[in-house]
Structure formats: C-alpha cells, structure tokens
Amino acid sequence: MSASNLIVAADISVSYGEHEVLKNVSLCCGSGSWVGVLGANGCGKSTLLRAITGQVPFKEGDISINGVSLSLDPVRAKSQFGYALDSSELPKELTGLQFLELMASIRNALPNDLSDRLIKAFHVEPWLNETIGRYSYGTRKKIGILGALIGNPSVLVLDESINGLDPMSAWHLKQVMDELVREGSKTVIMATHAIDVVYEFCSDALLLHGGAIVRSWHLPDIKNAGITQRQFEAEVMGIMSEASV
Numbered sequence: 485m486s487a488s489n490l491i492v493a494a495d496i497s498v499s500y501g502e503h504e505v506l507k508n509v510s511l512c513c514g515s516g517s518w519v520g521v522l523g524a525n526g527c528g529k530s531t532l533l534r535a536i537t538g539q540v541p542f543k544e545g546d547i548s549i550n551g552v553s554l555s556l557d558p559v560r561a562k563s564q565f566g567y568a569l570d571s572s573e574l575p576k577e578l579t580g581l582q583f584l585e586l587m588a589s590i591r592n593a594l595p596n597d598l599s600d601r602l603i604k605a606f607h608v609e610p611w612l613n614e615t616i617g618r619y620s621y622g623t624r625k626k627i628g629i630l631g632a633l634i635g636n637p638s639v640l641v642l643d644e645s646i647n648g649l650d651p652m653s654a655w656h657l658k659q660v661m662d663e664l665v666r667e668g669s670k671t672v673i674m675a676t677h678a679i680d681v682v683y684e685f686c687s688d689a690l691l692l693h694g695g696a697i698v699r700s701w702h703l704p705d706i707k708n709a710g711i712t713q714r715q716f717e718a719e720v721m722g723i724m725s726e727a728s729v
C-alpha cells in the first residue's frame with residue numbers, strides 16, 4: 485500500500501459486552517487505494533468499519549484517519565471521512581434533499597459536481613422531495629452514498645453499499661469510486677461479499693476470520709501473476725473453509 489496512509493488501525497480490539505469480535509487488528513490503507521474487506525457473515529466486517537468511523541469503542545491500539553488520531557481528536561478525525569449510512573440509520577422523517585443539506589451544513593460544504601453527477605446517474609431526482617421513510621431499500625442506499633460524498637472527504641467508508649443498487653446505479657458507483665481512487669488522493673474501504681467487484685476494482689483485499697485479518701492481497705500483483713477472478717475466488721473460498729474447520 486502507498487506510503488501516504490489515510491487509514492491506519494494499529495492493534496485494535498473491539499468487543500460487544502463479553503463478545504470479542506476483533507482481536508488485535510492492524511491495517512493501513514494508502515491514498516489511491518480501494519480496499520475490499522471480505523469475510524463470512526458475522527466475522528466483523530461492519531464492526532471494523534464502525535471502529536474506523538468511531539461508532540464503536542476499541543480497546544488498546546489506535547486508529548488514525550488522514551493522520552488524525554480517533555482517540556486524541558475524535559471530532560477532527562471524523563471530519564476526514566464520508567461514511568455511507570446504512571439504510572436503517574438514515575433519518576426517515578427528512579426528505580432526501582433535507583438530509584443532503586444537513587450533511588452539507590455539518591461538513592460546511594456545498595453540493596459538488598460529483599454529487600450532482602451521481603444524483604443524475606442514480607435517478608434519485610424525483611425522490612429528493614419525498615421523505616426517506618417512503619424510499620425503497622435501494623433508494624435509501626443511494627441517499628446514504630450521496631451523503632458520504634458531500635464535502636469531498638479523503639476517506640470513503642462503504643458498508644455493503646453496492647448491494648441493493650440496480651445494475652446501472654451499481655455500475656455508476658463503481659466508475660465513480662474507481663475514478664476517485666485513481667486520482668490518487670483518496671482511499672475507499674468497503675465491506676462486501678462481492679468478490680467479483682473486489683477482483684475487478686479494488687487495489688487491495690483483506691479477509692477477516694475469527695476476529696483477525698487472516699490474509700491480504702494486493703490485486704495488481706495477483707493479476708500480474710496471471711491469477712484469474714475464478715482462481716482468486718477459489719483461493720478466498722479455500723481459506724474461508726479451512727479457517728472454519
């Protein structure tokens with residue numbers, strides 16, 4: 485990964501009560517990287533993203549976002565990323581437009597070309613003056629993604645954001661994320677079960693199991709070595725089934 489690390493997690497552990505979900509996890513995501521977090525249901529992918537976004541406390545270690553420590557300066561650290569809110573976390577009583585305006589006011593930002601482009605590409609314009617509670621699952625996902633992009637943050641955190649989008653919207657989202665990371669100044673971290681998307685678009689992949697990162701890949705290296713998507717998928721499945729024994 486790149487020398488300029490926008491997300492650094494050093495030796496963090498996260499528990500819900502007595503249940504320890506992440507154990508001494510460390511990772512670095514450099515600028516210009518798109519990191520896919522893979523793993524079986526319940527392995528802790530969302531928990532890792534919640535720790536990175538300061539929504540669950542971690543024990544030991546630290547997390548820094550764009551060089552700002554979440555423990556020492558949580559407000560400034562949280563201003564460094566855009567997090568695509570889960571459809572269940574969105575304020576149902578606000579219209580889509582009010583939600584986007586709220587995000588813009590929190591981030592002291594104006595709507596930018598990118599949000600305008602995605603609003604059109606996602607075909608959400610007709611919904612912007614409706615309350616979010618009336619949206620379909622996919623439309624709520626789209627508004628969450630649009631909210632994350634407001635203010636042009638250096639770090640984008642996506643939790644299963646492609647899941648539930650119609651194919652055209654998913655295609656636009658992948659293109660936009662690809663363009664953003666290729667510009668070189670951003671990093672995207674994305675929890676997903678879509679191994680095909682990880683193979684095609686991500687620069688790096690991590691596999692979580694048993695509360696730990698059990699394997700990581702730099703995708704350009706494996707592609708240069710001639711490993712196909714099917715072989716990559718088979719390798720991931722092999723490790724997941726071995727790890728489950």
Ligand SMILES: Nc1ncnc2c1ncn2[C@@H]1O[C@H](COP(=O)(O)OP(=O)(O)OP(=O)(O)O)[C@@H](O)[C@H]1O
Nearest residue numbers: 500503505523524525526527528529530531532675
């Ligand atoms: N708020 C919570 N309180 C208690 N336990 C929780 C909470 N959130 C998650 N867990 C537990 O933590 C573990 C990891 O959950 P998490 O949602 O991070 O997994 P995941 O890898 O994102 O799963 P999925 O692929 O199904 O989305 C699970 O055992 C889950 O039951």
